[in-house]
Amino acid sequence: MSVRELIVSKIKDGTVIDHIPSGRALDVLKVLRISGSENFRIAIVMNVESSKLNKKDIVKIEGRFLSKDETDIIALIAPTATINIIKNFEVVEKRKVSTPRVISGLIKCPNVTCITKHEGIETTFEVLSAGLRARCIYCNTELSYPEFVELILKQLGPKK
Amino acid sequence: MFKLIKISINEILGLEGVIMSDGFKGLSGKDIISVLDLSKEDFENIFKLADEYRVNGYRDVLRGRVLSVAFFEPSTRTRLSFESAMHRLGGSVIGFSSEEATSVAKGEKFIDTVRMLDSYSDVIVIRHKFEGAAKLAAEVAEHPVINAGDGRNEHPTQAMIDIYTILKLKSNVSNLIIGVMGDLKYARVVNSLLYAFTIFKPKKVYLISHPLLKLRDEAKKFIASQGLNFEEVSDINLVLNELDVLYVTRVQKERFPDPIEYEKVKNAYKLTADVLRKCKEDLIILHPLPRVDELERSVDSTKHAAYFKQASLGVPLRAALLTLILGGY
Secondary structure, three states, rough: OOOHHHHOOOOEEEEEEEEEEOOOOOHHHHEEEOOOOOEEEEEEEEEEEEEEOEEEEEEEEEEEOOOOHHHHHHHHHHHOOOEEEEEEOEEEEEOOOOOEEEEEEEOOOOOEEEHHHHHHHHHHHEEEEEEOEEEOOOOOOOHHHHHHHHHHHHOOOOOO | OHHHHHHHHHHHHOOOOOOOHHHHHHHOOOOOOOOEEEEEEEEHHHHHHHHHHHHHOOOOOOOOEEEEEEEEEOHHHHEEEEEEEHHHHHOEEEEEEEHOOOHHHHHHHHHHHHHHHHOOOEEEEEEEEEEEEEHHHHOOOOEEEEEEEEEOOOHHHHHHHHHHHHHHHHHHOOOEEEEEEEOOOHHHHHHHHHHHHHHOOEEEEEEEEEEHHHHHHHHHHHHOOOOEEEOOOOOHHOOOOOOOEEOOOOOOOHOOOOHHHHHHHHOOOOEEOOHHHOOOOOOEEEEOOOOOEEEEHOOOOOOOOHHHHHHHHHHHHHHHHHHHHOOOO
C-alpha cells in the first residue's frame, strides 16, 4: 500500500488537480482564491512520490469546478498539472494545461520606469522556463516565481 | 546578374575591393532595439562599411531621406553623431532634444509622438528615460527605429562603437581580458556591451564595482547562460595587471531612485594616472562619456587613454548603420 492511498480519498463531485510541481499546492489554492473558509472539503497532498515529476503535489476540492480562465492561471504556476473534473466519483473531463510562451494583459510590470507603466498599455511577459520565471518584453525586468505569484494575486484583486 | 549587382554597389559607393555580403541586405528596414538584434555578421558588415567611410570618405547615399532624432533625454555625442552621420550621407534631420520641446510636455502620449515622427521621416532614432520606450516605438512605427538609450536598459549603438574601437586598437576581442568598471547596475551601456560580448566572446570579463552597483541579476543570468566567462570583483587593484581593456562608466545619478543611495557610491571609484602604474603597457581605457569624477583628467595624457578615439568613431559607425538600415548601399 502506497503513501498516496493512505492519505487521499476519492471525491464525489469537484476537481482534482494532479501533478502540481512539488511545493506549489498552496499557491494553486491562493490563485483560485480558496482560503479554506469557503466550506469546500479540500484535500491537499504535498511532496508525494511521482513517476513523472519525482515529487508532486495534489489538490482535491469537493463541490468546486474550475473555469477555463482558472485553468489558464494554474498553467502559469503549475505547468505540469492535470485537472480532472469529477462527477459522481467518475472523471468526466480531463484537462492538460499548457504554459503559454507569452502572457499579455494579465499582470502589470512592477518596474516603475517601464514604459508600459506610463503609456497605459498592456504588459507582455515572455515565459522563460516552464512557469518559473517571466520577463517583461519591454524593459527586460525578470520576475522570480514568488514575485510572479504575488503579481497574479494582486491582479486578481481582493477575494470576493 | 547577382554578381553584376554587387559590382555596381561597390562602384556606387567607391568600395574598391570590398565584396558586399548578403548580410548587408539583412539589415535593411530592421529595428535596432538591442545589440542582440544583430548577428556577428551584421556587426562585421557595419564595421566594414564604417572602415570604408573612414578611408574613402562619405557619399550622398541617403540623399532625400529624413532621419528623426527623438531625444526625450539629454545627449551630446549620440544625437550629434547621428545628425552628423545623416548630413554627411546627404540626408536631412528633424527632431528635438528634450521632452519640454515636444507636445509630450502638453500631455501628448509618447506613442502619438512616435506616430507623427514616423509619418515625417524614414528612420527614427529614439532616446527615452523609460525602459522599453524604443521597443514600444518600434511596434508603433512602420519605419525602422534605432534605440539610442532607453532608461537603464540598453544603448546598442554605443556597444557597437565600443566593440569597433576595441577591434581597431587590439585587432580581436577573443584573446582579451576586459575589465568593466563603475555603475554596472544602472548604466545601459554596460548591458549592451556585455550582451555584445556574448557574441564576441572575450577570454575573460571582470565586472568591477562597488557592492551597491553590481550588475543586476537578470543581466548576470543572461550572460552566464550564454557562456560568457566573467567574475565579479570589488577592487580594480586586484585585476588591473591582467587587463588588456578597461571600460569605465560614470555613476548614473539620474537613475537612482533614492538620492541617499547615490551619495553612498558617488565617489566609490576613481581612475587616476597614479592607479595605472601597475597596468599592462598596452592597456587601453575606454569610456562612453560624459565623465564626471570617475576618470581623472590626468589619465588623458597617458598612452592608455582611448576614449576620445572611441568617441570619434561614433560618426562613421552610425553612418554605416544608417546606410545599411535605409538600404543606401
